[in-house]
Amino acid sequence: MNDPLQLLTKKITKLPTIPATAHQIMNLADDESASLGKLESIIQQDPAIAARIVSFSNSALFGHTSSCTTVVCAIQRIGVNNVRNIALGISLMTLFDDGGQEHASGYQKLYHHSLVVGMLSKHIAEGSGLKRTEEYFLSGMLHDLGFLLLNRYFPGMYRKATDESAGGECLLETEKAIIGSTHAEVGAWLADKWNLPEAIWEAILHHHTPSCAKMHAKLSAVVHLADYFALRKVPASGEKSRGYPLDPASLEVLSLPLEGVGKMEEEIDRNFFSRGIFLS
Secondary structure: OOHHHHHHHOOOOOOOOOOHHHHHHHOOOOOHHHHHHHHHHHHHOOHHHHHHHHHHHOOHHHOOOOOOOOHHHHHHHHOHHHHHHHHHHHHHHHHHOOOOHHHHHHHHHHHHHHHHHHHHHHHHHHHOOOOOHHHHHHHHHOOOHHHHHHHHHOHHHHHHHHHHHHOOOOHHHHHHHHOOOOHHHHHHHHHHHOOOOHHHHHHHHOOOOHHHOOOOHHHHHHHHHHHHHHOOOOOOOOOOHHHOOOOHHHHHHOOOOOHHHHHHHHHHHHHHHOOOOOOO
């Protein structure tokens, strides 16, 4: 841990701990048939998560015309692994929603942006022929964990850094100057504290710089691309795409030519944003 990050995190006197719901979800066996009943039981214990899962399953993203009204219907519709990762992501992210007005606007923007990046990560991974796309969804959803922590515990520094980056300054450099560490470093620190899988930790740390990823380069590259596309339509805060340079390494590791970026963005706009799936 670098010294500025250590000094920053020492100021957090009461860090949220992973809730029992999240622990139970992480401990589920990776077996759809065996886990359906167990997952339903876990989610039903948390009415807020249950309601969001049901709402998520009714999204136009899944192309169903009939409505789900129960958790078991949602699980059957979009699959155990999808629901498990959505529920886990929501459970961890809502730890930073304290219901207070001071952080509410920032939290809601971050939450919406993170859901979009999660779904785009899964979509890009599927289009690239990658396996275990549920892991891509969860990594995309948690990529801005550092932003959530900063918004909650250091709102003044968070707003100053994002406001300056909205003017065209490099976000990571602005964060280094104002906070001492980047939101990616802060998020990776929290992922480590929570003992999240190494793949998710690395994707959080390198979602702006996938060329630095060592063990899970494809995962980091996909989340980077998803974040790059999402920021053009659904900003996390004051952050703009012009302050978010595309790392060419993300294209190389996915064997995607440079001209393929424009085509991918057009396809995402046509199939997602123009249909209003992510903009509500």
